[in-house]
Amino acid sequence: MNVETITKTLNSLDQLQRNTAIQSDLFSIEQTSDLTVAAALVKTLENLGVRYAFGLFGGGITPFIASLEQSSIEVLQFRHEAGAAFAAIESYFASGHPVVVFSTTGPGITNALTGLFAARWEGAKVIFVSPCTSATQRGRWAFQETSQYTMSNTGIFTSGTLFHYATTVECNSELSEIARRLALGVGKLGGFVAHISIPRTIQTSLLTTPLPHVNFSPTLVTAGEDTISKCLQLLCEAPFAIWVGFGAKDAALEIRQLAERTGAAVMSSARGKGIFPEDHPQFVGVTGFGGQNSVLKYMQEQRPLRVLVLGTKLGEFTSFWNPVMVPSRGFVHVDIDPEVPGAAYPYAETFSVQSDIGAFVRAILKYFPEISRSSSVLPLPRPEREVIKSHLEGLVRPEFLMDAIQRVIVENSDAIIMTEAGNSFAWGTNILRFAAPGRYRVSTGFGSMGHAGTGILGAALARNRKAVAILGDGAMLMNNEITTAVKHKIPAVWIVLNDARYNMCDQGMNMEGFHNVDAEIPSPDFVMIARGMGADGIRVSRECDLEAALEKALALTIPFVVDVIIDPTRPAPIGSRINSLIFHGK
Known part of the structure; x- marks a missing residue:
């Protein structure tokens, strides 16, 4: 199938769905005259699909914890807030449900920060709920005072490099907007780390506005027909390889079909292990830290014209920014984050595609014909698997x-x-x-x-x-x-x-x-x-x-x-x- 045929076929299709915003509708689900703000926040979290809350109790967060204990959300008290945040990250990746982390004031918040930074880097959906010092007590050296007088406001209580969304609740009427923001964040593709800082006095106050329930209809970010056509043109010019990362974890079946249909060699990041079977004859190895030499051997001896990158940032531990990993005509890089393609290798030729990985592969898969495998095709390097026999003496290797x-x-x-x-x-x-x-x-x-x-x-x-x-x-x-x-x-x-x-x-x-x-x-x-x-x-x-x-x-x-x-x-x-x-x- 040549490029002209592919383009004509694509032009006969309906326009592929482009990036759209999540649509949200708010409506009152009950009268809330006897509902505290803490209880209303917990109901909001239940509506968002939260099943677990991990953290460490303390006086400042007590009303919120008491409401959690009366809900369907299972509460687990940890020994340290960082451990609670790490557990929340892995709970999210294991289940797909957003997770709550909670702490008390002061050191409870700072202890959690390491885990919360990891949540942001890993792409998890975590909602951090912590207390802060009430407005009338700020600046008076309250125990573990948590305010602009004692803790920097930059990065901890505001949206930015750590939190996608952060706010301090100063009035119970703010909960409607908070619920909307949380729903939008949870519903979008990719990670979402939020921080709701709420004084104890606000937690115990009665809600004065109806409790909202937010419905969201997440829409896949997909590439348009012109982009798909260009990708097909680039990938059909010569044999290409596929570099798979963690962002492609939900598209394993489609990626395997694409590889087998095109005969492409496949390599993965460490976080992408298993997305493409590591025992498959087209798998050449894991890249980066702890990776296999078979990948470098492939790139040096059978260097592809292009590499299709699916769901990896190609960061240091994935690529070491090694120039050997740059194909002769560069990358076709697909990611839902438009800032990712081209960042790791700014000097390399890169065709950037913003799309959900599964949607992209399904779209492009339709137009790749089955290949006829030839005996003249060079065998791909494979990761070596050494047979390791037990030693009777010495420590365990x-x-x-x-x-x-x-x-x-x-x-x-x-x-x-x-x-x-x-x-x-x-x-x-x-x-x-x-x-x-x-x-x-x-x-x-x-x-x-x-x-x-x-x-x-x-x-x-x-x-x-x-x-x-x-x-x-x-x-x-x-x-x-x-x-x-x-x-x-x-x-x-x-x-x-x-x-x-x-x-x-x-x-x-x-x-x-x-x-x-x-x-x-x-x-x-x-x-x-x-x-x-x-x-x-x-x-x-x-x-x-x-x-x-x-x-x-x-x-x-x-x-x-x-x-x-x-x-x-x-x-x-x-x-x-x-x-x-x-x-x-x-």
Whole structure:
């Protein structure tokens, strides 16, 4: 099918739906003469589909919490507000429902900020509700005063780089507009992080206006026929490759059809693992941090004319901005955010398409004919899969641990698996293989320690199934929420790479030539810690005992820790990151 035929076919179609705003209608659903503002806000959150609220109680937020406890929303109190926010992120991605995070004044808010920044970077839908000091008490040094006198107003209480929407409620009549803004944010494509700051005096006051219910009809952002025609023209000129990211997670079936119909090689970001099956013959590997050399081999030896980028920002941990990853004629980059295409590689030729990934692929798929595969087509490089045999002596090798996780957990369960920032991220991304989307989660943007260790609670709760965190001993000591899992009977599993050090820092600094830096930490017994908190665990120091330990962790329904004493001398696959630091730091 040539370009002229494609264009004529497209011109005979109706205009594809272009970007439209979400339509909202407000109407009163009940008389609210005896409803407090806190109760009305909770009803608004219920109407938006919120199922869970994660946080830490305190005096300033008490009226709102009391209303939450009387609602259909399940309330979970955490040990730390950052952990609550991480759990909220993963609950959203596991369920698709917006999630509430709550805190009290002062340090409750600042403790939550790390998790809320991660929510913004990850693209989650999280509504943060916190109290602030009442107007009559501001400037008088109230306990944990939260106001413009004691805390910067920039970024915490206003819309901007952290919150898509933020407001301080000063009057109960403002709730109608707040409900409308929240509905618009929740209904739009992409992430939405909001902050509703509400003084206790306003929480307890009676609502004086009708409680609104907001109906929204989200509309897909789609490309027009001219754009589709141009994309077809560019992609039909020569063989192309597909680079898949997390933003394409809901279009896995369509992407596979496109790849198989066109014969395109496919690579993915770490967050995109499993969207295209990693055991598929057209999959050439994962890019960036912890990625496989097969990708670079493909780009160097069979360099495509163009790369179709679907749902990835091509940020540092996905691409390292490596010029080898730029095809000879550049990118066709599809994303719902118009600011994404061209940002990572500003010097590369880029045809930008603003569209929902699924809608785009469905539109373009109609006009690609089936290809006839020729024996002359070069075989694609594939990620190497080393057979790792058990050692009878010595500590557990991290690569052997990952191979065991692959066999026992990935291939024989439906558990969600998350890897933590650090060497755990590198080992898991490099060795684990997924054939379906939604099983693997990692934070490649904000990359906070503690994200996986607490995020698995939200994922396990939302999916009602096992969730497994693979993390280092440093991250496990920082933030884990074992007691929260025990209290709420959440079947979380922590697999700890216990090497008595911050090993990514240790190995990375040695790779850069900085030696004799103290990165060691005392090696705790995480099994004793788990049991002291009401959970259980097992310590593994020999490779021959590992498989049985993992099987036990899967079989039990209680929170469980697998404390693995690993060999700290095994070099993690982090060389690309170190090389990038050196190259871009010059």
